[in-house]
Amino acid sequence: MTAGNGRNLSLHRFWAMMVKESIQMTRDRITLATMIIIPVMQLLLFGFAINTTPHNLPTAILMRENSDVGRSILAALQNTDFFEIRSVVTRSEEMDELLQSGEALFVVEIPEGFERAVRRGETPSLLVAADATDPVASSSALGALSGVVSTALSHDRQITFAEPSQPPFEIVQHRRYNPAGSSTLNIVPGLLGTILTMTLLIFTALAVTREIERGTMENLLSMPITPLEIMLGKIAPYVIIGLIQALIIIGAGIFVFEVPVLGDPLSLTAITLIFVVANLSIGYTFSTIASNQLQAVQMAMMFFLPNILLSGFMFPFAGMPNWAQWIGEALPLTHYIRVVRAIMLKGAGIAELGPDTAALAGLTFLAMLIAVRRFRRTLD
Amino acid sequence: MQPAAVENVIDVQHLTKSFDGRKVVDDLTMSVRKGRIHGFLGPNGSGKTTTIRMLCGLLTPDSGSGTCLGLDILTEAERIRRRVGYMTQRFSLYQDLSIRENLEFVARVYQLPAPRQKASEAIGRLGLKGRENQLAGELSGGWKQRLALGACILPEPALLLLDEPTAGVDPKARRDFWNEIHALAADGLSVLVSTHYMDEAERCHEIAYIAYGKLLAKGTVEEVIAGTGLRTWTVSGPEVHALQAELETLPAIDMIAPFGASLHVAGRDEEALAQAIHPFRSRPSLHWKRGQPTLEDAFIDLMRQSQDNFQ
Numbered sequence A: 001m002t003a004g005n006g007r008n009l010s011l012h013r014f015w016a017m018m019v020k021e022s023i024q025m026t027r028d029r030i031t032l033a034t035m036i037i038i039p040v041m042q043l044l045l046f047g048f049a050i051n052t053t054p055h056n057l058p059t060a061i062l063m064r065e066n067s068d069v070g071r072s073i074l075a076a077l078q079n080t081d082f083f084e085i086r087s088v089v090t091r092s093e094e095m096d097e098l099l100q101s102g103e104a105l106f107v108v109e110i111p112e113g114f115e116r117a118v119r120r121g122e123t124p125s126l127l128v129a130a131d132a133t134d135p136v137a138s139s140s141a142l143g144a145l146s147g148v149v150s151t152a153l154s155h156d157r158q159i160t161f162a163e164p165s166q167p168p169f170e171i172v173q174h175r176r177y178n179p180a181g182s183s184t185l186n187i188v189p190g191l192l193g194t195i196l197t198m199t200l201l202i203f204t205a206l207a208v209t210r211e212i213e214r215g216t217m218e219n220l221l222s223m224p225i226t227p228l229e230i231m232l233g234k235i236a237p238y239v240i241i242g243l244i245q246a247l248i249i250i251g252a253g254i255f256v257f258e259v260p261v262l263g264d265p266l267s268l269t270a271i272t273l274i275f276v277v278a279n280l281s282i283g284y285t286f287s288t289i290a291s292n293q294l295q296a297v298q299m300a301m302m303f304f305l306p307n308i309l310l311s312g313f314m315f316p317f318a319g320m321p322n323w324a325q326w327i328g329e330a331l332p333l334t335h336y337i338r339v340v341r342a343i344m345l346k347g348a349g350i351a352e353l354g355p356d357t358a359a360l361a362g363l364t365f366l367a368m369l370i371a372v373r374r375f376r377r378t379l380d
Numbered sequence B: 001m002q003p004a005a006v007e008n009v010i011d012v013q014h015l016t017k018s019f020d021g022r023k024v025v026d027d028l029t030m031s032v033r034k035g036r037i038h039g040f041l042g043p044n045g046s047g048k049t050t051t052i053r054m055l056c057g058l059l060t061p062d063s064g065s066g067t068c069l070g071l072d073i074l075t076e077a078e079r080i081r082r083r084v085g086y087m088t089q090r091f092s093l094y095q096d097l098s099i100r101e102n103l104e105f106v107a108r109v110y111q112l113p114a115p116r117q118k119a120s121e122a123i124g125r126l127g128l129k130g131r132e133n134q135l136a137g138e139l140s141g142g143w144k145q146r147l148a149l150g151a152c153i154l155p156e157p158a159l160l161l162l163d164e165p166t167a168g169v170d171p172k173a174r175r176d177f178w179n180e181i182h183a184l185a186a187d188g189l190s191v192l193v194s195t196h197y198m199d200e201a202e203r204c205h206e207i208a209y210i211a212y213g214k215l216l217a218k219g220t221v222e223e224v225i226a227g228t229g230l231r232t233w234t235v236s237g238p239e240v241h242a243l244q245a246e247l248e249t250l251p252a253i254d255m256i257a258p259f260g261a262s263l264h265v266a267g268r269d270e271e272a273l274a275q276a277i278h279p280f281r282s283r284p285s286l287h288w289k290r291g292q293p294t295l296e297d298a299f300i301d302l303m304r305q306s307q308d309n310f311q
Helices: A011-027 A029-047 A068-079 A092-101 A114-119 A135-157 A183-205 A207-214 A217-221 A227-256 A265-289 A293-310 A322-329 A332-346 A350-374 B048-055 B077-083 B099-109 B115-126 B141-153 B171-186 B198-202 B221-228 B240-248 B270-281 B295-310
Strands: A057-063 A083-089 A106-110 A125-131 A170-176 B008-019 B022-033 B037-041 B063-068 B084-087 B159-163 B190-195 B206-211 B214-219 B231-236 B255-259 B262-267 B287-291
Touching: A011 A029, A011 A227, A011 B099, A029 A183, A029 A227, A057 A068, A057 A092, A057 A135, A068 A083, A068 A106, A068 A114, A068 A135, A083 A092, A083 A135, A092 A106, A092 A125, A106 A135, A125 A135, A135 A170, A183 A207, A183 A227, A183 A265, A183 A293, A183 A332, A207 A217, A207 A265, A207 A293, A227 A265, A227 A350, A265 A293, A265 A332, A265 A350, A293 A322, A322 A332, A332 A350, B008 B048, B008 B190, B022 B048, B022 B190, B022 B206, B022 B214, B037 B048, B037 B171, B037 B198, B048 B159, B048 B190, B077 B084, B084 B141, B099 B115, B099 B141, B115 B141, B141 B159, B141 B171, B159 B171, B171 B190, B190 B198, B198 B295, B206 B221, B206 B295, B214 B221, B214 B295, B221 B295, B231 B240, B231 B270, B240 B255, B240 B262, B240 B270, B255 B295, B262 B270, B262 B295, B270 B287
Parallel strands: A057 A083, A057 A106, A125 A170, B037 B190, B037 B206, B084 B159, B159 B190
Antiparallel strands: A106 A125, B008 B022, B008 B063, B206 B214, B231 B262, B231 B287, B255 B262
16 A cells, blocks of 8 residues: 555645644644743742763873973873873863863863973862863862872872871862853753654654544544645644744743853754654654654653763763763764853864764654654555 | 556455454455445444545554555555545544644645635535534534544545545434435545445446455345345234244244234245244234345345354
């Protein structure tokens, strides 16, 4: 029964479906109201409430001198759980690149003449640049750094301390992107993604099963409309809703929590649009698999949980074991949170976030493909 | 390519469909002629709905083949959908859309030009002017059926498949519905309609009787009745209910059914039947009369026979 399936997409039929879905959506006043109220409530609730702790923080070393002290600090950092040394660089431009791209969240700079100064007992500065868009992760790492470096120096180099309680150096830290280390700045982009995921997933998860339960699917299937047209027509009205929700959350973030939007608003809109479509497609896919509305909601919930826990929203992504990170990479929210944090707090453009954007688009396409394939064209 | 003009709008052979190993439709061969109203009768669960769904491409037959409007039901379901109006047993328009919105949706999906105007015309035809913004879910059963039929014929299909369209509808609305069907057939539309009602079956040009997935009889009403070979007597009187119990034990009587204050007594062998009832004919309180078997007599007999075969 697949002859002609999806071969030609008719804009008329897509439009018919979209108009129908839009009317049905607006007719359900309570649901419509919840679509607007839920994001505001959750933003206020969690924006003031959430906090978190990392390890295996992606770290880079900026070696301005090639010295024994520098190497032993590097070795010491490698030996702790807190840091994971990703690269050792020599130029500050390279450091900037690493931070901007998110390759490193933390850079320890060993300045020129550090070893000499330590041996003379001059208490030189050890510079630390941290990506404070994830403030919880970076501040606990800063705390650990002092201890690790002191131990490294006393054990390996037999450097005597003038006063045992005072380390022979001081740590000068530079919090990048989020100078106040405010956890709210980090939470808002995360919440944006989480709230969108939850609400959008449920909307479309019910889309197909509702028609089956109300008995309207049989009629729909007997008409000349293709699965692709049905899917796009059902998703389209909620894209608008998703964008409105995003606008409300970002607006509240700016006015209530004073979160900056340093990057390009257009990039933010574009990535949000892709993310909204990704979630709607996944919800729709559940809808084609589930045989009733309850099952569909269950599936959405099962999908939602790893999104919260493994996406880097609640716990630092860097602290998770590899297999968990792989799962995280397969979730749209992970990529969206990265991109949104970078755009809002670091001022990065969408071009610099190519891999995450591509991953998001890929996941969207995959979900749509499964949904169209899974859609039962017959009642068999 | 337009399908060649065909005399038979439905022509299917040896259709078989099983669900979970249970044969719901078994080796069904049937045809429906153009411009005719074809009744599709049978007890609940006999496979009527499944057959109709196979005809319009909603179900894939396990085996068998055939055409609908000259199009192959196995490979050309997509094109069949455009030209067939299927009215489901359960009301399947959108209850949370208004009458107008439902009709406009159908018009747009079938890509009719000027969908708004098409919907307005349909509203006028249905006599729903002034109520067009009422939600479909708020309509009474009879109006729902009319609206569903209106939506079905909106894209001007060549064939209507109606699955128990008048179940749960009052007699007046049923009569109106059938008048509409006959008017449509007079305009050249072919109709396959499933029903439980005998009076509706008698309004059809031809009927097919199906039980346990097998086609048991087909033809005009007269042909189906004649095909059973039943000879019928009508007996009336004050004690007919007691009489029914006595008569049921006699092997020459194939079917016995009460009709108001009388009993229909029927048998296939005329002589054996006459002999069997002979002792009762002398009872003064009973009034015996030769009768014509009705369609209902025929169906009850067919159903009983098929039950015998399956037990």
